[in-house]
Amino acid sequence: MSVPQTSAQHDVVIVGGGAAGLATAASLLKRRPNLDVAIIDPSDVHYYQPGWTMVGGGIFNQGKTVRLQSSVIPDGAKWIQETVTQFDSAYSQVRLSDGRTIGYRALVAAPGLKLDWDAIEGLRDALGRNGVTSNYGFDTAPYTWAQVQAMREGRALFTQPPMPIKCAGAPQKALYLSADHWRRQGHLKNIEIEFHNAGAALFGVAAYVPALMEYIRTYGVNLQFGSRLTGVDGAAKLARFAVTSADGTVKNIEREFDFLHVCPPQTPLDIVRDSPLASEAGWIDVDEVTLQHKRFENVFALGDSVSTSNAKTAAAARKQAPVVAENLLSLLDGKAMTAAYDGYGSCPLTVERGKIVLAEFGYGGKLLPSFPRWLLDGQKPSRLAWMLKSEALPEIYWQGMLKGREWLAAPQRLDALNKVA
Structure with a gap:
């Protein structure tokens, strides 16, 4: 059977221009500025979804949580403003709502959930x-x-x-x-x-x-x-x-x-559930540590759409993006993957105005605090955690995560994680 003809070909195609997709694009281009990266997403705007709880609590203005999508596409990435209608992973292609077929050397699937x-x-x-x-x-x-x-x-x-x-x-x-x-x-x-x-x-x-x-x-x-x-x-x-x-x-x-x-x-998107990428439960079926697909070696996935057992948070995507970037580049270079994801997720629980219980944990519920306990004890309500959530995290998101600045997000090494396991 002949391979379907493509309308365009890229080194890396990223499906989804949310937090996970944009952070991965930024991390890839930080490491390899000349990489041919295309982001496929139909949205005109990009939302800082972690801020919506603060809007509902009267702390943030709604406008603080939205920007034009064009303003957050990483420099050097191509933006294809269309909807993916099919993952044709056997041929390393995706099909778009306008009829085009886009080919790739590697795919990053980050379409989110429903x-x-x-x-x-x-x-x-x-x-x-x-x-x-x-x-x-x-x-x-x-x-x-x-x-x-x-x-x-x-x-x-x-x-x-x-x-x-x-x-x-x-x-x-x-x-x-x-x-x-x-x-x-x-x-x-x-x-x-x-x-x-x-x-x-x-x-x-x-x-x-x-x-x-x-x-x-x-x-x-x-x-x-x-x-x-x-x-x-x-x-x-x-x-x-x-x-x-x-x-x-x-x-x-x-x-x-x-x-x-x-x-x-909340469920997998229909396009994911009906695709060859899906697990039995309908999520994108990836290895929990490398985030590489279990059946298609040139496919990686992260964010809310994956089968991993971590908490589905923006903080998880922030940690996953550098892992995907490093492992994907290793694949393109014909080298062994070296980066590992430990299941990190964070949930700043706003227990009252001015105090937060900062839950940080990984696979199996293992506590993974970012700060020493004397500075910030995540198991107790804290004003410092509130300042982190209300003041620091929005800027870390817009100016750090979406721009490839991996503050407190450097990937673990796969060999070190294997030794611990």
Whole structure:
């Protein structure tokens, strides 16, 4: 069978112009400025998604979290403003919505994931009115803050779907910042707060749970584990949940609300799930350490779309990008890969305005703090961590990560990690 003809050929094609894709492009071009790199992404704008929780908490202005996509494409990269419709990995090609076929020597897949708003009956129509909101949307995060400010009494519901989701702490960050505002305004005593978590634990890494539970008690939160949001009737202000008990039985309940913050279920993109790159679960099937695809050696992937067991955060992508850059260049040069990813992810849990529990961990829940404990103890609420989140991290993102400046992100060496293992 003949190889399909390509419309263009590049050394490296990066699918996805989000945090992971742009950081990888910048890291590649930092190491090899003359490399022919093409980024395929249809978006006109680029979002700093970690900032949306702060928008919903009244700390950031919405405009602080968005820039023109053209302004963040790394110097030296070509931007193809189209949508990929097919991964044709057997021929080292991708197909675009305009009919073109783009060939590559190596592919970096970083298309992100799907926020499945339609998986919850009635949610899409309810969002942005009748007290139904989500910090997972650029357009709805400001509505979160408006509703928090307006609320004086009643019932506030916060939800978290089954894992995996991007930024697993974000659903409870919304809760903490909202409750802290109500406390400061003297309204907390009149507001009943429920956290409906489809999982069985407040946070996946046990070391951080004690500090978080202190705030759950302080804010008087009613924790509901095994409780999954299934439907929303915004006009009637009713939320429906499927509650799974310890013996596995499922009961459907309804809860009235005055305020409802929703974290939508999250799944692989259809284009990924239906591609040869997908694992059985639908995510891009890569080696957890090298981030190389398990079946196509000239394919690497990172970010929210991959099968790795790390937390899906921008901090993870910041650590993954240099690993992909180094290993991809080794592949192109016919050399052995040397860079290793240890599963690092970070979740700055904004437990109140001015304090954060800085969760940093890797594969298996291993704690991976960036700072000595005497300076910043991630297991305790910290003002320094708040300054890091509110002041430093946005600049590290825009001026560091997206420009190939790998502050505190140098890859581990594969041989050293193997010795530890």
